[in-house]
Amino acid sequence: MQVKLHPRFDEHKIAKEAADLLQSCVHCGFCNATCPTYQDMFDERDGPRGRIYLIKHMLESGEAGDATRTHLDRCLTCRACETTCPSGVQYGRLADAGRELMETVSGRSIGDRFLRRMIRLIFPYSRRVGALLFLGRIVKPILPRALGRQIPAKQTIASSLSPSPSASRKMIVLGGCVQAAITPNTNEAARRVLGRCGIELVESRSAGCCGAVDYHLGAQNQGLDFARRNIDAWWPQIAAGTEAIVTTASGCGVMVKDYGVLLKDDDTYAARAARVSELAKDLSEVLEAEDLSVFRESTIRARTAVHCPCTLSHGQKLGASLERILKRVGIPLAETTEKHLCCGSAGTYSLLQADISQRLLTRKLAALSIDKPDQIVTANIGCQLHLGTGSDVPVMHWIELLDN
Ligand code: SF4
Ligand code: SF4
Numbered sequence: 001m002q003v004k005l006h007p008r009f010d011e012h013k014i015a016k017e018a019a020d021l022l023q024s025c026v027h028c029g030f031c032n033a034t035c036p037t038y039q040d041m042f043d044e045r046d047g048p049r050g051r052i053y054l055i056k057h058m059l060e061s062g063e064a065g066d067a068t069r070t071h072l073d074r075c076l077t078c079r080a081c082e083t084t085c086p087s088g089v090q091y092g093r094l095a096d097a098g099r100e101l102m103e104t105v106s107g108r109s110i111g112d113r114f115l116r117r118m119i120r121l122i123f124p125y126s127r128r129v130g131a132l133l134f135l136g137r138i139v140k141p142i143l144p145r146a147l148g149r150q151i152p153a154k155q156t157i158a159s160s161l162s163p164s165p166s167a168s169r170k171m172i173v174l175g176g177c178v179q180a181a182i183t184p185n186t187n188e189a190a191r192r193v194l195g196r197c198g199i200e201l202v203e204s205r206s207a208g209c210c211g212a213v214d215y216h217l218g219a220q221n222q223g224l225d226f227a228r229r230n231i232d233a234w235w236p237q238i239a240a241g242t243e244a245i246v247t248t249a250s251g252c253g254v255m256v257k258d259y260g261v262l263l264k265d266d267d268t269y270a271a272r273a274a275r276v277s278e279l280a281k282d283l284s285e286v287l288e289a290e291d292l293s294v295f296r297e298s299t300i301r302a303r304t305a306v307h308c309p310c311t312l313s314h315g316q317k318l319g320a321s322l323e324r325i326l327k328r329v330g331i332p333l334a335e336t337t338e339k340h341l342c343c344g345s346a347g348t349y350s351l352l353q354a355d356i357s358q359r360l361l362t363r364k365l366a367a368l369s370i371d372k373p374d375q376i377v378t379a380n381i382g383c384q385l386h387l388g389t390g391s392d393v394p395v396m397h398w399i400e401l402l403d404n
């Protein structure tokens with residue numbers, strides 16, 4: 001697909017990148033078959049191919065109307081289309097570039113701008129998320145039931161063990177933002193489980209949000225500032241020879257793995273960002289490489305449905321890793337269908353596109369429940385919370401099953 005850039009984009013780096021990314025699309029439309037929003041609405045403009053045409057039109061006309069904004073905003077950035085595309089179109093990067101351009105050529109309503117600003121002011125900061133939750137739990141009893149279910153219960157942290165005295169290996173763990181405030185037991189469980197494998201997890205206090213919230217809301221520079229802060233925070237441990245940077249939320253993991261590409265033109269950070277991305281590993285990648293015989297005596301008999309987040313399956317290409325680990329430790333798995341479809345959480349999507357998000361949630365829960373599981377596990381805080389708002393069975397991070 002050839003693009004003739006509008007003169008206003010002549011010197012625009014992101015526009016040029018988008019035009020390059022567009023070139024590999026051959027308009028076949030295979031991607032529509034696995035796109036959750038196309039499958040929900042059956043409107044060409046709500047599928048990847050239609051969105052690619054909308055971005056192309058924006059690049060060539062130098063403007064974007066309400067329709068372009070609506071259909072690009074409805075994209076989950078789940079990247080199921082990337083997995084399906086026979087032509088290797090990097091749709092995730094294209095969607096981010098398209099959103100950034102859209103913010104420069106087209107205005108948003110005051111209400112929309114305010115909501116997005118509030119999300120960016122609160123969610124990347126765990127203390128602010130904690131404060132908001134605190135208030136939410138106070139007013140929860142007087143809220144309508146549907147709204148009250150959106151506020152997660154306080155998580156009890158299982159008693160913390162000091163690192164295994166035999167731990168001879170060290171890895172950095174990303175503390176993150178929302179997960180640190182709402183489900184702190186995930187990283188605690190990871191710490192204990194890896195401790196049994198002889199690995200000590202070390203967290204840097206000055207690291208924080210991976211940057212994905214800002215980056216995917218069309219504020220790329222602010223998102224990259226979070227990335228730079230994390231690189232600075234981790235560098236002393238990396239220089240000292242840390243073995244890996246472990247992420248326990250797959251949405252953060254895919255972002256950290258992209259630091260090298262996203263900062264490739266930053267003279268100060270490019271080399272270090274590339275090294276960080278080389279070291280980044282999802283928790284499941286770390287455990288898959290370990291001898292799990294120490295966990296073989298799992299007493300869990302609850303039948304478990306696995307929801308593999310889009311950021312793990314399509315973003316990190318680790319689709320079946322959770323099932324493989326849980327099978328190895330003897331946890332009985334329940335059958336599920338439509339594994340490729342997003343649950344509708346998609347970062348901040350459930351706040352910005354509530355109706356579509358709820359329809360996708362209903363569809364995903366039905367697909368996860370065909371075999372009547374006793375519990376659901378996943379690998380990303382957003383999916384965990386979103387599924388938890390509608391599920392009749394407990395939803396947890398998969399690492400908690402190994403921590404018993
Ligand atoms: S499957 Fe790939 S090449 Fe085909 S229309 Fe979709 S993005 Fe373009
Ligand atoms: S990223 Fe997901 S929602 Fe967006 S076009 Fe691709 S498949 Fe559809």
